[in-house]
Amino acid sequence: MRQAATWKHSNRMPTPIIETSNVHRSYRIGRKSIEVLRGIDLSIQPGEKIFLCGPSGAGKTTLLYTLAGLERPEQGTVSINGTDLYALGRREQARFRNANIGYVFQNYHLLPELTALENVAVPGAIAGIDRSAEAMKALARVGLADRAEHLPAELSGGEQQRVAIARAIVNEPRVLFADEPTGNLDSSNSAEIMRILLDLATEHGVTLVVVTHDQQLAKAGDRTLVIRDGAMHG
Numbered sequence: 165m166r167q168a169a170t171w172k173h174s175n176r177m178p179t180p181i182i183e184t185s186n187v188h189r190s191y192r193i194g195r196k197s198i199e200v201l202r203g204i205d206l207s208i209q210p211g212e213k214i215f216l217c218g219p220s221g222a223g224k225t226t227l228l229y230t231l232a233g234l235e236r237p238e239q240g241t242v243s244i245n246g247t248d249l250y251a252l253g254r255r256e257q258a259r260f261r262n263a264n265i266g267y268v269f270q271n272y273h274l275l276p277e278l279t280a281l282e283n284v285a286v287p288g289a290i291a292g293i294d295r296s297a298e299a300m301k302a303l304a305r306v307g308l309a310d311r312a313e314h315l316p317a318e319l320s321g322g323e324q325q326r327v328a329i330a331r332a333i334v335n336e337p338r339v340l341f342a343d344e345p346t347g348n349l350d351s352s353n354s355a356e357i358m359r360i361l362l363d364l365a366t367e368h369g370v371t372l373v374v375v376t377h378d379q380q381l382a383k384a385g386d387r388t389l390v391i392r393d394g395a396m397h398g
C-alpha cells in the first residue's frame with residue numbers, strides 16, 4: 165500500500181521498457197544512400213501492446229531489428245529496460261538479448277531439419293543449456309504439445325508460426341517483437357495468432373510490439389504507431 169501511494173504521488177513516469185532517441189539508419193546501394201529511419205523517438209511502457217503500421221518499405225522491419233538489438237543504428241540510442249543496447253559489448257549484448265528479448269521473424273525462420281521441440285529449444289541450446297522442459301512448456305502454451313516431434317514441413321503455416329512464437333517466448337522475455345506474424349495466414353489463423361500474442365502480454369506482462377498491415381487486428385492493442393517515410397506519425 166505504502167509503495168503504491170508513494171508511486172502515485174511522485175511525478176515521475178515509470179521507466180520505459182523501450183526507449184529510443186533520434187535513431188537514424190540508412191542503406192547504401194552503390195553510390196546511392198537511402199535514409200530508412202530518420203530520427204525515431206519512441207517511449208514504450210512495460211506491458212504495453214503496441215501495433216506498428218505503415219506502408220511497405222516504410223522501415224518497419226528495419227525499426228524492429230534496431231529495437232531488438234539486431235541492427236546497429238548509425239546515430240541515436242536504443243534502451244531496453246534502462247540498458248543502452250548498443251553500448252554493450254558483443255557477448256554482453258547477445259546475453260542481454262537472449263534473456264530479455266523475443267523475436268518472431270517475418271517468415272518463421274524455423275530450421276527445417278529440426279523438430280518443433282528442437283526448434284523451440286534452440287535459444288537455450290545456444291546458451292549451452294538443455295531447455296527441452298521449458299521448450300515443451302512453451303509449445304503447450306501455444307497449443308502445440310501434440311506436435312512436438314513434427315518437422316516444420318509437417319506443420320501448417322499457422323502451426324509453424326506458433327512454433328516460432330514458442331521459440332521466441334522460451335526464455336520468458338520481457339519484450340516480444342513480431343514482424344507481420346499473420347502476413348501469410350488466413351483470417352482464422354491470423355485471429356488465433358493475435359489472440360496468443362495478446363494473451364501472453366496480458367497474462368505475463370510481456371511488452372508487445374507487433375508489425376501489421378491489418379488495421380482491424382491493430383485495434384486490439386493499446387496504441388498504434390504509424391511509420392511513414394522513416395518517421396513516426398501518431
Ligand SMILES: Nc1ncnc2c1ncn2[C@@H]1O[C@H](COP(=O)(O)OP(=O)(O)O)[C@@H](O)[C@H]1O
Nearest residue numbers: 191192193200219220221222223224225226227
Ligand atoms: N539490407 C538492406 N540493404 C539495402 N536496402 C535495404 C535493406 N533492408 C531494407 N532496405 C530498404 O529499406 C527500406 C525499408 O525496408 P523495411 O524496413 O524492410 O520496410 P518495411 O518492413 O516497412 O516494408 C526499403 O526501401 C528497403 O528496400
Ligand SMILES: [Mg+2]
Nearest residue numbers: 224225226343
Ligand atoms: Mg517488413
